[in-house]
Each structure stands twice: as C-alpha cells, then as structure tokens.
Amino acid sequence: MNEIVGLSRRHFLKVSLISGGALLIGVSSSGCDESPLTESAGSEPPGRFAPNAWIQLSPDSTATVLIGQAEMGQGVITSLAMLVAEELELPLSQITWEFAPADTAYNNPLFMLQATGGSTSIAGLFTPLRQAGATARQLLIEAAAKQWGVGVENCRAENGEVINSTNGQRLAYGGLLAEAAKLPVPNKVKLKDPAQFKLIGTPQNRLDGYQQVTGTAQYGIDVDVPNCLVATVIRPPVFGGRLKSFDDSQAKQLPGVKGIFAITQGLAVVAESYWQARQARAALKIEWDDGPNNQKDDAYIHQAFQALAHGEGSKVLNHGDAEAVLSQAKEVLDVAYELPYLAHATMEPMNATAHVTAEGCEIWAPTQNQAGTQGIAAMLTGFPESKVQVHTTHLGGGFGRRFETDFIVDAVEISQRMHAPVKVIWSREDDMRNDFYRPAMYHRLQAGFDGAGKVTAWHHRIVGPSIMVRVAHDSTPAILPEFLPNPLRHAMGDAAAGVAGWFNDPTAIEGAKELPYAFQNLRVEYAQFEDSFVPLGFWRSVAHSHNAFAVESFIDELAYKEGQDPIAYRLALLAEHPRHQRVLHLAAEKSDWNKSMPGGFGRGVALHASFGSIVAQVVEVSVSADGNLQVHRVVIVVDCGTVVNPRTVEAQMEGGMVYGLSAALHGAITIEKGGVRQGNFDTYPVLRMPEMPKVDVYIVPSQATSTGAGEPGTPPIAPALANAIFAATGKRLRKLPIDATVLRR
Secondary structure, eight states, rough: OOEOOOOOTTOOOOEOOBBBTTEEEESSSSSBBBBOOOOOTTTOOOOEESSSEEEOOTTTSEEEEEEOOOOSSSSSSHHHHHHHHHHHTTOOGGGEEEEOSSSSGGOTTTTTTSSSTTTTTHHHHHHHHHHHHHHHHHHHHHHHHHHHHOOGEEEETTTTTTETTOOOEEGGGGHHHHHHHHSSSOOOOOOOOOOSSSSSTTTOTHHHHHHHHHHOOGGGOOOOOOOEEEEEEEOOOTOEEEEEEEEOGGGGTTEEEEEEEETTTTEEEEEEHHHHHHHHTTTTEEEEEEEGGTOOHHHHHHHHHHHHTTSOOOEEEEEEEEEHHHHOOOOOOOOOOOEOOOEEHHHHHOOHHHHHHHHOOEEEEHEEEEEEHHHHHHHHEEEOOGGGEEOOOBOOOTTTTGSSSSHHHHHHHHHHHHHHHEEEEHHHHHHSSSSSSSSOOOEEEEEEEESSSSSEEEEEEEEOOOOHHHHHHHHTTSOTTTTTTTHHHHHHOGGGGOOOOOOOOOHTTTTTTTSSSSOOEEEEEEEOOOOOOBBBBTTTTHHEEEEHHHHHHHHHHHHHTTOOHHHHHHHTTTTTOOOHHHHHHHHHHTTTTTTTOTTTEEEEEEEEETTTTEEEHHHHHHHHTOOEEEEEEEEEEESSSSOOOOHEEEHHHHHHHHHHHHHHOOOBEEETTTTTOOSSSTOOOOGGGGGEEEEEEEEEOOOOOOOOOSSSSSEEEEEHHHHHHHHHHHHHOSSSOHHHHHHHO
C-alpha cells in the first residue's frame, strides 16, 4: 500500500486514481465538505485517502472492503460488505475483505472512535458504507457513458457491469477503472430506495465462514511473528495490591527463560515458549503488598449495598410524587433483587503481540478498540500515532472485555524491555481473576397499592458501583478519547447530581430510566457504592443486564398480585409504545402463550429495549420435585429496524440469549480477602450443550433505522427465566445466579 495521507475526519467523499491496478473509493463517516485530492511524492500514482471504509475495485471486477470494526463472532464482516455491495451493484460473491488499520478515518460516527461496542456497527456505518458504494457506482456509470458517448441517464449498473440501455452494450467494472479515476467525485450520490434493495434484508452466509470452519481465520493467539518471545504476567492477588519483592534465582536458571522483571501491572516472565514461561513463573518466590483491600469480601459489599438501598439516592427519573403516594398506600410491596459481579469469560484468553523498534511499534491484537490500542502504545513508546501500526485479528469473544487496553500495555512494555517481538498470553486463571467485571448490583423496588389492589406508585432505587468513575479516574486521552472523561467530569460536578458527589452514571441506570410502563407516580434513583475496589468494565449489554432483571421481574410480580395475565398486564401499560406492543403480541403468538402446560412446567416473559432495539423473550421451563430445572424452549422476538442480514440478527439473538442464560444459571464472581475466588470454568461454569434450549427467533419487519443486535438479546433472558420458574413452582427468585436448591418441594 502507498502511504496514507492524513486529513480531517470531516472530509466526505474522496476517490484516488489507479493504485496498483485498483481504484480506491473512500467515504468519511462525518461531514460533507470537499477538498482536492492529494498526490503522493515521487513517481507513485496519486495517494489514497484514509476513509471510514475503503472499496478497492480490481481489474477482474472484484472489490475488497476494508473492515474497520472488530469481528468477534457477530458477523459484522458480512453485514458491512453487504452495505457496500448493495449500492455498488456487485454480487456478494465478488466481494473480499480485509481488516482496516488503526486510523481516525475509520471511526464509527456513533461511537466517535475506531472501536466496536454499544451495538453500533451497523447503525453507525449503514449510511457511510452505502454512500461509498453508491459513489463508486456513479463514477463507473459516468466512465461508461463517456466511453459510449451517451448520457448518464441512459446507463445503469447491474451485477458488476454498466449497461447501455439504448443498445444493450455492457462493460465490466474492471475495464472502466482507469477512466473512472479521472472523473471528479460527485458532491452527492443518490442512494437506493429500500424498495429497490436486492441484497440488504436477504439471508447471506458469512464471508469469513470458510476461514472459520477450516481453522485458517487468524485470532490473536494464532499470531506467529519471526523470533517472537512469549511472556506471562503475574498480577497481585488482591485488588489494589502491588509487587513488594521477588526471588528469581531458581526461575532464571530454567531452560528458555529470557527475562524476569517488574512492569506496570505486575511481574513479567519472558521465555522462548509459553510452557517455559509458565515453568519459570511457578519457580518464583514473590512477596506482595496487599494494600487496603485484603479484608474486603462479599459480606462487606452486601452490607454496604443494603445500607444504601435504605438511604437516599440521586434522582434519575421522577413523575408525580411516588414517595408521598407510597407513604399513604393501603399496601406496599417492597422487594430486593441482587446480582453478582460477572466475568467476561471469553473463550480465547487475553493476549497480544507487540514489536517495538527504534522506528516504531507494531501490534497484533484481538482488540475491540483500535483507537485505544494505538493511543496507549503511542503514549508508552513516545512515538506519534502514525508510527504505531495495529493489526486487528479475529476475536475469540469480546463482550466488552477487549475494549480495555491492559493486555496491550503488557505486550508493549515487555517488548520495549526485551528489544524483540513479544506475545503475551494470559492463563485462564489470569483472565478470570484480573478482569474488568460487570458490577454487582442491588435493586430495591417498591410499589404502592390502593384499596382496590391497583398500583399507585413505582419506586426503584439502583445500588452499585460506577463504571464511568473508574473510566474517568483510570483513563487518559490515549486510552479512551477525551469525549468520555469530559462529560463525566461535567456530570460529576453538576449540583443536580445530588448525594455525596454522585452522578447518574448512564452505565448504571440505562434500562431503568427509560421505563416504558405508564405509572402515574414514578421515581427512579441511583445510590453509588463509592468503594469500588473491584475493577469494573463493560459487560455485554452493560446496565441493561441487571436493570432488565429487576424491572421485568417486578412488573411480573405486580401482574400476578393484581391477578392479571403477565403479557396482558404489560400491554395495558404500553399504550404509548406501539412498537413494544407489536413485539409482545408476536411473542405471545409464537410461544403459544395461552396454551396450558402440565404441572411442574411454566412459561415466563420479559420485554426490554436496549441499544435502540426491542426484544421480548418467552421461556419454557420444567422443575421436578427434587428441584431439577430444565429450560426447554426460548422464543425471541426482536424489532431492530432495517435488517441487513437476517442470519446475523438470528445468530446474535441466540448468542446474546445464551450468554445471559449462562450467567443467570451459573455466573458469579465472588470476593474473598480482596481478590476473586474463581479461577477457571470449574468454579465459573458456562452453559453446557445439554443445557441448551430450543430457540426460535422472529424478526419484526421494519423499514425504520437500523439499531443494535449484538447486545439486546442478553437482558431479557434472566427475568423471563425467573418468571417462568415462578409460573412452574410459585416461588419467586430475586437473586442471581439461580439457586436450584430452593426449588425443591
């Protein structure tokens, strides 16, 4: 590739001339001002612009799409390529792909940086990638019209060719590249009307499917750089601890050991192979300074949560006067829901490879955060970001964990010290005990009832630590962009935030502050647990994962208390939300909701909106007399706006549900003496194949804007499961994970 010419992110449609026999089309994700093309120095053809997404048209009429997002199983490679192919009028079979380098030109406009999260990939790039394809199509049509000497209106593109409608002549795209590259880029291009879509909305196989099934897809742990050393890092066993001293006299004598030294995050052991590094690690004698947290445990956290739940919180949402109405209610239902810390438990343990030389830094990583990876490496090495090259690999699971940059820091620091390429590999125990965890949360919900047994007030107090406080305290602009800490600091300084300097962290309250159910008197509060000594991070669906459990469990309790069918009760409270109602109606229909079930069986429902999408799930379970719980079937209905690839949406709904079901049945990170008890899948189980229910996914047809699919499938499963267990047994389970021992009759 030629050098990338730097330019503002606000540049819109740009095109280069022939480069290596290929026409390169780029589109910026934000803005529409225009500037002239910039040429490379010397005899090279004119330089290319770094777009948010590149299209490389080759003489054989194929196109390569550069993917700026991370592929962690969600199928984004195929969906993004489909957006280009649709407007380019090129069959998907003629599309290939490559991961894009780290560069601000590849920023997701909704996320404002080059990173993957928040279920924003399709929503953010739906229009920019279509514009890129349409721009290329328009240039090719103009080139053909010029060659034929006819008006552009007499030409159309179809199946990788331009057709002359006056005489039926055809020219393949590959033969038009040179002429197309000479043409001025159109200021505006016309996008297809959705009624004209041929590809978008149709089920397509994954473009990387062959690589996946043949084992040729490269994950971070597969990276093989010549002369690469392998390192493992030992971290303090107590959160907040630090390395005091170590004795490596025996370890450094072992075969293959190349170095043992302290780094920012612990003690690095470097060897020629991973096994050698592990052997040396086991031979070390280490003394730690545990710091202030070595006596903190689950009981300490639980007691703090309970105290906050019965104190005062900062206002999140307030309609009417819920507190006054509750004080005068004939009856009050006052319950608590508890959720534990959760690990991401990615199938591929954390890893990264880095090579720092005198000229620059090169990184190979399964990262969700190319911008943060490049930024932190630049900060550590002192190189400008232009000298930090990031190669994104496939991710063996992300779920938010690989948005962090701690594993990148390890690799860069060790490579700097060793003056060699280094691959850092975490063990499963390293991973489980040094995660950035989904916060443990505590929810107190109260409902007041009048003399007729109808709900008159809803009061919800959310208790837990703040992810964004950790982000603000730990981050620099090199790790996360300035737009994250700045609004945070502004919010924290807002006097309206209320109690003890708290602010209403959106990653704690989302999914509760947008309550769709119509209650006349409604109050939602957040009470922040300030001693957040356990590292916190973004776990799949973030706050929605716990707020959905509390809200949808409680709304189910209210339905039964008022003697109403749970779906009918919800529908009555959703009069102002027709999309929610439509999803719920379809879920009732497809799950045979009104069909009776035998004793010991039950159905439960939950409805939740997150990341712009609305998902309902109906769960069928059975519970035997000895408490054996089986999940037989899950029906999922989703409205996520315009769907690009239905197969991707179906897979994401299934995967998100399984991730949430696994956590609901098994997931719990517990704290003892300031550290994590769990170390592997024997103590932190995940869903096994015999536990997998039958899953049916239904997508609500829509021409609305595309919204998220990667995360919205996770939040509804836990409350739907708990509600199904109640329907089967009459027992309310308000604490996760599910304790099957309480189900015995």
